Structure formats: C-alpha cells, structure tokens
Amino acid sequence: xxxxxxALPWIGPAVALIAAVVLFPVGLMFWNSTRDxxxxxxxxxxxxxxxxxxxxxxxxxWPILGRTVxxxxxxxxxxxxxxxxxxxxxxxxxxxxRLVRMAVIVPWAASVVMTTLVVHYGLEPYFGIxxxxxxxxxxxxTPEGYGWTRHPGTAFAWAxxxxxxxxxxxxxxxxxxxxQTVPGETVEAARIDxxxxxxxxxxxxLPQLRGAVSVAVLINIINVFNSLPxxxxxxxxxxxxxxxxxxxxxxxxxxxxxxxxxxxxxSVIAFLVVIGIVAIYVRVVRPLEEV
Amino acid sequence: MAQYRRLGGILAIALATxxxxxxxxxxxxxxxxxxxxxxxxxxxxxxxxxxQGLWDDVIAGFEEENPDIDVNLQVESWDNLESVIATKxxxxxxxxxxxxxxxxxxxxxxLLYPVDEVISEETYADFQPTFLENAQVGGTTYGLPFIASxxxxxxxxxxxxxxxxxxxxxxxxxxxxxKKVSExxxxxxxxxxxxxxxxxxxEAAVWLWGGGGSFGDAEQITIDTPENLEGAEFIKTMxxxxxxxxxxGATDRSPLFDIFVQGKVGMQVGLPPSVxxxxxxxxxxxxxxxxxxxxxxxxxxLGVADHLMAFxxxxxxxxxxxxxxxxxxxxxxxxxxxxxxxxxxxxxxxSEQLADEEALAPFLDVLPDAQFYPTTNPDWNAADSAFxxxxxxxxxxxxxxxxxxxxxxxxxxx
Numbered sequence: 001x002x003x004x005x006x007a008l009p010w011i012g013p014a015v016a017l018i019a020a021v022v023l024f025p026v027g028l029m030f031w032n033s034t035r036d037x038x039x040x041x042x043x044x045x046x047x048x049x050x051x052x053x054x055x056x057x058x059x060x061x062w063p064i065l066g067r068t069v070x071x072x073x074x075x076x077x078x079x080x081x082x083x084x085x086x087x088x089x090x091x092x093x094x095x096x097x098r099l100v101r102m103a104v105i106v107p108w109a110a111s112v113v114m115t116t117l118v119v120h121y122g123l124e125p126y127f128g129i130x131x132x133x134x135x136x137x138x139x140x141x142t143p144e145g146y147g148w149t150r151h152p153g154t155a156f157a158w159a160x161x162x163x164x165x166x167x168x169x170x171x172x173x174x175x176x177x178x179x180q181t182v183p184g185e186t187v188e189a190a191r192i193d194x195x196x197x198x199x200x201x202x203x204x205x206l207p208q209l210r211g212a213v214s215v216a217v218l219i220n221i222i223n224v225f226n227s228l229p230x231x232x233x234x235x236x237x238x239x240x241x242x243x244x245x246x247x248x249x250x251x252x253x254x255x256x257x258x259x260x261x262x263x264x265x266x267s268v269i270a271f272l273v274v275i276g277i278v279a280i281y282v283r284v285v286r287p288l289e290e291v
Numbered sequence: 292m293a294q295y296r297r298l299g300g301i302l303a304i305a306l307a308t309x310x311x312x313x314x315x316x317x318x319x320x321x322x323x324x325x326x327x328x329x330x331x332x333x334x335x336x337x338x339x340x341x342x343q344g345l346w347d348d349v350i351a352g353f354e355e356e357n358p359d360i361d362v363n364l365q366v367e368s369w370d371n372l373e374s375v376i377a378t379k380x381x382x383x384x385x386x387x388x389x390x391x392x393x394x395x396x397x398x399x400x401x402l403l404y405p406v407d408e409v410i411s412e413e414t415y416a417d418f419q420p421t422f423l424e425n426a427q428v429g430g431t432t433y434g435l436p437f438i439a440s441x442x443x444x445x446x447x448x449x450x451x452x453x454x455x456x457x458x459x460x461x462x463x464x465x466x467x468x469x470k471k472v473s474e475x476x477x478x479x480x481x482x483x484x485x486x487x488x489x490x491x492x493x494e495a496a497v498w499l500w501g502g503g504g505s506f507g508d509a510e511q512i513t514i515d516t517p518e519n520l521e522g523a524e525f526i527k528t529m530x531x532x533x534x535x536x537x538x539x540g541a542t543d544r545s546p547l548f549d550i551f552v553q554g555k556v557g558m559q560v561g562l563p564p565s566v567x568x569x570x571x572x573x574x575x576x577x578x579x580x581x582x583x584x585x586x587x588x589x590x591x592x593l594g595v596a597d598h599l600m601a602f603x604x605x606x607x608x609x610x611x612x613x614x615x616x617x618x619x620x621x622x623x624x625x626x627x628x629x630x631x632x633x634x635x636x637x638x639x640x641x642s643e644q645l646a647d648e649e650a651l652a653p654f655l656d657v658l659p660d661a662q663f664y665p666t667t668n669p670d671w672n673a674a675d676s677a678f679x680x681x682x683x684x685x686x687x688x689x690x691x692x693x694x695x696x697x698x699x700x701x702x703x704x705x
C-alpha cells in the first residue's frame with residue numbers, strides 16, 4: 001500500500017489518461033446503449049436491454065455478423081501469407097533491397113481513405129482507369145466498363161484486396177523483425193544436415209517466428225475487425241445491407257438513422273466480440289510467451 | 292501471475308482500439324467572447340468551396356453594424372453536420388443559430404425559438420407563403436426558409452437529335468426517348484437514374500410524386516401506397532427495358548451528373564447549381580432545361596428548402612439573434628449570398644430581384660408547382676435514411692411492392 005502511494009505521482013498521469021480516453025468512453029458507450037436517445041441527441045430515459053433486442057432482432061443482423069467473420073478471416077489470412085513471403089524476400093540480400101523495403105512502407109504511410117479512393121475511382125465506370133484498362137484489353141465488353149463498386153459481391157472483394165494491401169506493411173515489418181532474430185546457426189545446421197530450402201523454412205525458421213506472427217495476427221484481427229473507411233468508401237453507395245459488416249452497420253445507425261442508442265448497443269456487441277476473440281486467442285496461442 | 296498481467300495489457304490494447312469509433316464526440320469549442328457584448332454561435336454546412344467566405348463577409352458586415360455582438364462561425368460538411376449538431380445538443384452546447392435541413396425533431400424537443408420571436412415583422416412578411424407553411428410544426432413556424440432549390444429535366448439536345456428522339460413530357464414519352472438514346476451505344480445512357488445512397492430520396496420523389504403519390508404529411512409518413520407503387524413500378528420498367536445507365540441502384544447523383552456533363556447521358560434531373568457546373572466544366576455541351584416528365588404530363592417539381600433556426604439555450608440572446616436575422620435577410624445581403632451559391636431565394640423581394648436571371652428562369656417558373664418533403668414530420672429523418680439505404684433495391688430481384696413495404700417498415704420502427 002505504501003509502495004503504491006509512493007508510485008502514484010509517477011503512474012498518476014498515465015492512469016488519469018487511461019481513465020479519460022479509454023475507461024470513460026467505454027463506460028459512456030455502455031451507458032448510452034441502455035438509454036433511449038432522441039434523434040437530436042436528448043436522453044429520454046433508460047430502456048434496459050431493448051436496444052440490444054432491436055439490434056439483434058434486425059433481419060440482416062446475422063448475415064452481417066457472418067460477413068464480418070469472413071472479412072476478418074480472409075483479410076488477416078491473406079495479409080499473413082503475403083507478409084510471410086514478402087518478409088522472406090526482404091530478408092535476403094539483393095541489390096536495391098533498401099529501395100524495395102522503403103516501397104513496402106508506402107501503403108502504410110499513405111492515408112487509408114486516400115488509398116481506397118484511388119482504387120474506388122479507378123473502378124468507376126466511364127472514367128476509371130482500371131475499368132478503361134479492362135475494356136481496352138477486351139475483358140469487359142460494355143464500353144463504359146463494369147460497376148465493380150455497385151454490386152455487393154465485387155465491391156466487398158475489392159474492399160478486401162485494399163484491406164490486405166494496407167495491412168501488408170505493418171505485418172511484413174513485424175515478421176521481418178522476427179526473421180532477424182532467427183540465429184544463423186540454426187539455419188546453417190539444417191543445411192549441413194541436408195535439409196532442403198523448403199524444409200528448412202517450415203521446420204526451422206517458421207517455428208522461431210511464432211512470437212512475431214502471433215502478435216502480428218492479434219493486432220491485425222483487432223484492426224481489421226474495426227476497419228471502417230475502406231468498406232465505407234467501397235460499398236457506401238450500395239443499397240440494402242448486403243455488403244455491410246458490424247462496423248459499417250454501426251456507422252449506418254449513427255450517421256444515417258441517427259440512432260445513437262442503437263449504434264451504442266451494436267458497438268457494445270462488437271466490443272464484446274473482439275474482447276472474446278482476443279481472450280480465446282491469448283489463451284490458445286499465448287502470443288507473448290517465449291518460445 | 293505474469294500471464295494475467297500480459298492478458299491485461301492485451302485487453303487494454305483491444306479496449307483502446309475498439310472504442311475509437313464510438314468515442315469521437317464531445318468536441319466543440321465555443322470561442323471566447325471579446326469585450327462584454329453578446330456572442331452568437333453559428334453552425335452552418337458547406338454548400339460549396341465559397342460558403343465559408345460568403346459567411347465571413349456577412350459576419351464582417353454584421354459586426355460592423357452591431358459592434359457589441361460577436362459571431363462565431365463553424366462550417367461543417369453536410370456529411371458531418373447532423374452528427375455535429377446532435378453531439379453539441381447532447382453536450383448542452385447547441386449553437387445559437389443553425390443552418391440545416393430537417394428540424395421537426397428539435398422543435399419536438401422544445402429546443403427552438405418560434406421564429407416570429409426572433410425576427411421583425413417586416414422580414415417575416417417577406418417570405419414566400421408556401422415556404423413558410425412548409426416550415427411549420429403544429430401551426431408554429433420554427434425555421435426560416437434559407438435557400439431553395441427546385442428540380443428540372445436537363446436534356447442533352449445533341450444526343451436526342453442524333454437518336455431522333457423528342458423531349459418527353461410524360462413517362463411513356465420518356466421511356467421511348469430514353470430507349471432511343473440508349474440504342475446509340477458506345478456507353479451512352481438514355482436516362483440517368485441515380486438511386487444510390489447519396490440522394491435516393493430525391494429520385495424517389497421525382498418518380499413517386501410524378502405518378503400522383505406522396506410521402507405523407509406532418510402526421511403520418513406513407514410510403515407503401517398504391518399511388519407510390521405506380522412510380523416504383525415504372526422505375527423498374529425503365530431499368531428493365533435498358534432506358535437507364537447500368538447499375539442504377541447503386542449510382543450516386545453527383546458522379547452520374549458528371550457523366551451527363553461529359554455528354555454521355557441523354558436526360559437527367561438536375562438542380563439550379565447544375566447550370567453553373569456545366570458552364571465551368573463543359574460549356575460546349577448542347578443542352579436545355581425542361582419540366583420533369585410525369586405520368587400524365589402535369590407539371591411538378593421537387594422543392595427543397597434549407598432553414599435557419601434559432602436554439603433557445605439560456606434564452607438570453609433573443610435580441611442579438613433578431614438583429615442577425617434582420618440583417619441577413621435584407622435583400623442586399625441575402626440575394627448576393629443565394630446567387631453566389633447558385634440557388635433560389637425564398638423571399639419575395641429576392642425573387643423580384645432575380646427575375647431577369649436567364650439561367651434561373653426555368654426553375655423560377657416551376658417553383659409555384661413545387662411539392663416538398665414532409666420535413667416537419669418527426670419521422671421524416673427515418674424515412675429519408677430508409678430511402679437512402681433501401682430504395683436502390685428496385686434495381687434487382689426484389690419487387691417494387693417489397694421495396695416500398697421494407698421502407699415503410701423501417702420508418703414505422705423509427
């Protein structure tokens with residue numbers, strides 16, 4: 001107890017900051033989710049769990065949740081495979097490696113909204129360069145191109161591609177950092193024992209990357225689950241709820257329908273889902289344990 | 292033990308990242324007053340890149356005449372405007388004067404001054420009566436009509452001539468002409484039909500009301516009606532017979548109008564500012580402006596008026612607000628503002644002053660036939676967002692009846 005008091009001046013600011021920017025918003029979110037809030041933002045009293053019942057009872061709720069799972073699994077999976085390959089490449093010495101390493105950072109440095117808008121405009125019929133290219137090489141036979149972002153399936157697929165693109169740099173660098181810690185002797189020993197390159201990678205290098213990979217996956221899961229801007233831009237003009245994830249649905253409740261109470265309720269659900277996934281992941285994979 | 296501390300750390304990370312989305316809010320600074328006069332907070336949307344400058348000029352002129360009143364200007368994009376105002380109200384920091392669309396919700400929550408308490412009688416009498424009626428909730432006017440717009444059919448004369456098509460006045464003629472233009476090929480679309488989320492409610496009004504339907508009144512929102520069904524069915528016919536551009540259901544209005552300006556769309560419904568857009572982007576375009584075709588050829592237009600409204604807050608700024616409104620609506624200040632943004636004035640003196648403007652003439656002509664969204668119905672917000680989210684499904688396998696029923700359901704659930 002005395003120790004705690006002595007430490008307080010040092011940890012006090014940090015604790016206050018966490019309380020102000022993490023605990024308070026979370027508390028407010030939980031509070032709002034049990035209130036009836038009018039469209040102009042006035043609190044009209046408590047309604048218990050009615051907001052949750054409305055949100056879960058919405059006829060598109062389960063498809064949206066399912067789509068969110070697909071979104072997370074596909075994006076994180078593809079990002080991981082791509083990053084493992086890229087990191088292995090960047091770990092080899094070759095002329096111009098420094099430039100390539102810099103180039104990999106670019107999608108990370110650029111604004112996500114900007115990157116997505118570039119692709120979105122490229123996919124526009126009539127003037128998008130991706131559409132123009134596909135028309136010119138004869139893959140699309142309507143002269144104005146195909147409305148990629150006008151159909152739920154194709155728009156969602158392109159959104160996934162963009163999400164993988166912007167997730168690659170961080171994941172690649174995390175794994176690259178992991179690769180640098182793999183001791184050269186272990187690889188050398190495998191060579192001497194006559195293991196092939198593939199065998200060496202899967203049996204010697206990859207197991208030692210466990211820490212780096214599992215941390216990268218964990219952070220990616222949280223990030224991708226909570227990703228809004230890419231889907232917002234790519235699928236924003238599509239009518240109905242056939243391309244929505246939990247995050248875009250929260251946004252629709254909040255921005256379009258101005259139902260802050262329902263948006264909060266869905267946020268709470270999303271929050272619990274993420275906490276659940278993370279808790280399971282931490283138990284099963286133990287990402288922060290030493291190998 | 293160490294393991295649990297790590298778990299805690301990870302949960303903290305998760306906590307921090309997951310709350311990012313909902314935690315935004317509680318912003319809003321209300322600058323400090325200089326001197327001991329009154330300070331008015333003004334929250335307005337951005338109509339164009341010029342909006343901020345126009346307001347700055349108005350405020351400079353006003354502050355010169357009223358040295359004891361300071362005006363704080365906050366300009367937001369239309370996309371953010373409604374969440375900003377909701378956040379401010381929730382935080383007890385409502386602006387004194389607000390420029391926005393629907394306001395019935397605020398009136399219902401008793402946040403607004405009835406406008407006759409914050410404006411002089413002469414200024415009040417100068418508004419077009421139809422616009423004032425449209426700004427009433429339960430017989431009391433809560434919004435001052437600010438700027439108006441009307442819709443009309445923009446026709447690409449060159450394309451119609453090439454296709455040998457006539458300018459349509461009825462739906463059947465429109466279908467025929469649009470199909471002829473579409474058959475020109477090369478990516479040309481006969482009729483530009485934007486049912487995407489950007490402004491689906493406007494295209495819906497053009498068709499459903501043009502067939503004799505309506506969205507209801509101040510008491511009740513009625514979407515799923517036989518009259519409305521006719522318009523919705525005809526939209527499906529237009530799409531199915533290839534009279535429109537591809538993917539009408541997810542096409543937004545602004546990008547589609549860009550295509551019209553490029554000369555690839557035969558006909559599309561446009562707004563007064565569309566004239567200026569064509570003028571600056573493609574002055575070569577051969578086009579003309581006509582009344583919107585309806586089922587039986589009766590003229591009609593969709594009128595939209597945005598409003599200025601005054602929040603009561605502590606109730607101590609009534610005089611300052613009155614001074615501001617009277618200054619702003621004087622013809623010398625108001626008309627140049629409206630004109631610079633390319634919209635139509637809502638005052639009688641303003642209309643007189645603009646009567647000789649050639650570009651605005653087609654719109655001023657149809658203004659008397661204007662019908663309005665039922666914005667004074669507190670459920671209109673829900674209807675508006677239901678149209679944005681669901682109306683585009685007409686372009687697809689769902690029947691017109693089902694789409695209207697789904698919109699009605701979402702409105703009724705509020």
